[in-house]
Amino acid sequence: MKNRKIMKKIKYIILALAAIVFAACHDGNGDYRDVVYITGTMQKNTLRKGFEGNDEVPLTVTCTGKVEAPVSATFSAAPDLLDAYNATNNSDYVVPPTDAYSIEDATVTIKAGQFVSSEAKLNIADPSKFEEGKSYCLPVRVTTDGNLLEAGSVLYVVFVPIITTDVADINRKPFLVPGFRNNEKLGHLSQLTMECKVYVNDFCHTNPYISSLMGCEENFLLRFGDVSCDPDQLQLAGGKTGAPSWDKPDKGTAHAATFPTHFPTKKWCHFACVYDGKEITMYLDGEPMGDPVKASGDISLVWSYDYGTSYGDNNGPFAIGYSAGGRYFNGYVSEFRVWNVARTPAQLLNNICYVDPHSNGLLAYWRFCGTDEQSDGSILDQTGNGYNAVPKNGKALWVPNHKCPY
Numbered sequence: 001m002k003n004r005k006i007m008k009k010i011k012y013i014i015l016a017l018a019a020i021v022f023a024a025c026h027d028g029n030g031d032y033r034d035v036v037y038i039t040g041t042m043q044k045n046t047l048r049k050g051f052e053g054n055d056e057v058p059l060t061v062t063c064t065g066k067v068e069a070p071v072s073a074t075f076s077a078a079p080d081l082l083d084a085y086n087a088t089n090n091s092d093y094v095v096p097p098t099d100a101y102s103i104e105d106a107t108v109t110i111k112a113g114q115f116v117s118s119e120a121k122l123n124i125a126d127p128s129k130f131e132e133g134k135s136y137c138l139p140v141r142v143t144t145d146g147n148l149l150e151a152g153s154v155l156y157v158v159f160v161p162i163i164t165t166d167v168a169d170i171n172r173k174p175f176l177v178p179g180f181r182n183n184e185k186l187g188h189l190s191q192l193t194m195e196c197k198v199y200v201n202d203f204c205h206t207n208p209y210i211s212s213l214m215g216c217e218e219n220f221l222l223r224f225g226d227v228s229c230d231p232d233q234l235q236l237a238g239g240k241t242g243a244p245s246w247d248k249p250d251k252g253t254a255h256a257a258t259f260p261t262h263f264p265t266k267k268w269c270h271f272a273c274v275y276d277g278k279e280i281t282m283y284l285d286g287e288p289m290g291d292p293v294k295a296s297g298d299i300s301l302v303w304s305y306d307y308g309t310s311y312g313d314n315n316g317p318f319a320i321g322y323s324a325g326g327r328y329f330n331g332y333v334s335e336f337r338v339w340n341v342a343r344t345p346a347q348l349l350n351n352i353c354y355v356d357p358h359s360n361g362l363l364a365y366w367r368f369c370g371t372d373e374q375s376d377g378s379i380l381d382q383t384g385n386g387y388n389a390v391p392k393n394g395k396a397l398w399v400p401n402h403k404c405p406y
Contacts, residue, residue: 034065036073036144037152039116045152049124050160050405057122057157061108061142063115071110073144075103075120078154081139085156091346093137096159100129101138110146122157130161133356135347163353163404166370168379168396171201171330174212174322175379175389175396177364180301181317186363187246187300192275193339193361194222196320197352197404199332200265203231212323213271214336217304217316219249221323222273224263234259234289236273239280242297249300255280255293268406270335270352275299276342286349301338320366320389332399336366336389353404357382370398 039060040047049057061073079095086093102125108117122140130136136159142148180186196214203224204211209231215221219238225231240252259282263269272283279292304316304323320336321329335353341361357365365382366372366389372380374388377395381387 033147034063034067035149035152036061036063036071036110036142036146037149038062038140038142038155041152041155045154046156046158048158048160050162051124051127052162053127055124055127056104059103059108059120059122059140059155061110061117061144063110063146066113066115067110067146069112071117071144071146072107073110073117073142073146074107075122075140075142076106077101077103078139078141081141081154082137085137085139089346090344091135091137091350093135093158093346093350096136096138097129100124100126103140124159127161130159132161132163132354133351133359135350158350160350160405161353165334165367165402165404166398166400167199167332167334167402168368168370169332169399170321170328170396172328173394173396174328174392175320175366176316176322176392177318177320177387177389179317179381179385179387180303180364182247182302184246184302186318187249187298187302189275189299189301189340190277191340191342191361192220192299192301193272193337193341193343193348194220195270195272195335195337195339195343195348196222196333197268197270197335198329199268200224200232200263200329201331202265204327204330205231208327210323210327211329211331212319212321212327213329214318214320215323216249216301216318217323219252219304220299220301221304222271223323223327224329226258229258230262232262232264234261234263234271234282236280236282239293239295241275241280241295241299243300246298246300247302249302252297252300253295255295257282257290257293259289261289268404270348272343272348274342274348283345283348285352286345288345319392322392332402334368334402334404336368337362338364357384363387368396370400373398 104121110117209225211224213222221237239255243252281292282289364387377391379389
């Protein structure tokens with residue numbers, strides 16, 4: 001009886017909502033009214049704009065039907081909307097300075113008999129005003145003398161400066177981070193983000209088919225391939241959390257995972273492994289690669305799994321492009337980072353090419369951009385924490401003129 005009453009209430013609620021929607025869309029004469037919205041916002045209300053130097057974003061409005069008489073609309077910047085957008089999307093955008101942009105021909109018109117308006121332009125007037133390490137977004141609002149669709153009245157334009165830099169070719173020239181070894185600060189990570197941007201020249205085609213990216217062997221390591229999967233599949237090896245002691249990470253609970261995607265060669269990818277204290281999630285270019293894995297307890301990155309000294313590393317430290325005495329990565333690398341916070345998808349996506357070295361929670365940051373190479377071939381830790389990456393088999397080779405994003 002109780003369930004029957006609940007279902008009856010739900011039925012009345014649905015009928016009431018349907019009536020409200022019908023009344024809102026109906027003009028009283030038996031016809032539904034056409035509405036005006038910013039072109040493109042029906043698919044997504046966020047537009048990412050990559051730019052080098054001065055550039056522009058075309059802005060138009062669209063009507064759901066041909067207009068019988070001209071319809072005017074005006075675009076304007078709406079920086080007051082950004083705080084709510086950040087809160088909703090768990091992002092940290094800032095509004096660009098007012099002299100960094102302008103809106104040209106802000107008032108547009110849909111001519112009689114047409115669907116789409118004339119064009120306004122959001123101009124990038126001064127690219128130098130966009131500082132490295134900050135993520136910029138400008139909300140653009142439209143007003144109109146037509147019937148405005150509120151859901152399509154704002155477009156959020158994310159500005160993505162294109163950076164030209166060198167990248168490192170580390171084929172058989174891996175790096176170790178001795179500052180991580182037996183460092184208790186790295187043994188109590190209640191949250192973790194590991195990021196890397198990589199370009200595979202070739203995968204490993206001999207047993208055990210592994211191409212190592214970053215981390216600690218059999219403890220917490222990102223790599224391609226294994227005897228249990230194809231050489232072009234990404235793995236989290238170990239994925240261990242909750243060890244009884246920070247200096248014995250191998251005693252933690254394993255959360256190893258192999259991802260089904262088969263990755264190509266000759267293509268840049270940004271990977272991030274994020275642990276928020278409850279789940280481990282793998283990301284590709286800011287998008288989750290699959291369902292998160294439940295986990296608990298701290299992560300320790302103080303050394304690799306104890307294989308004795310057979311690999312010559314004496315419980316080797318955190319490594320880049322290397323594990324277990326070899327298993328080299330054959331390709332180019334850029335933007336390797338370790339954090340003690342769980343970065344959000346928006347933060348991952350918006351900082352693929354660069355991040356402020358003084359960002360909250362950033363433990364180590366190796367840009368691999370050429371200018372960070374020290375006289376001994378080490379790669380400078382940009383954070384100032386002193387975790388330089390030291391070459392194991394000689395200096396990296398440098399590949400110039402890489403544009404990021406991709």
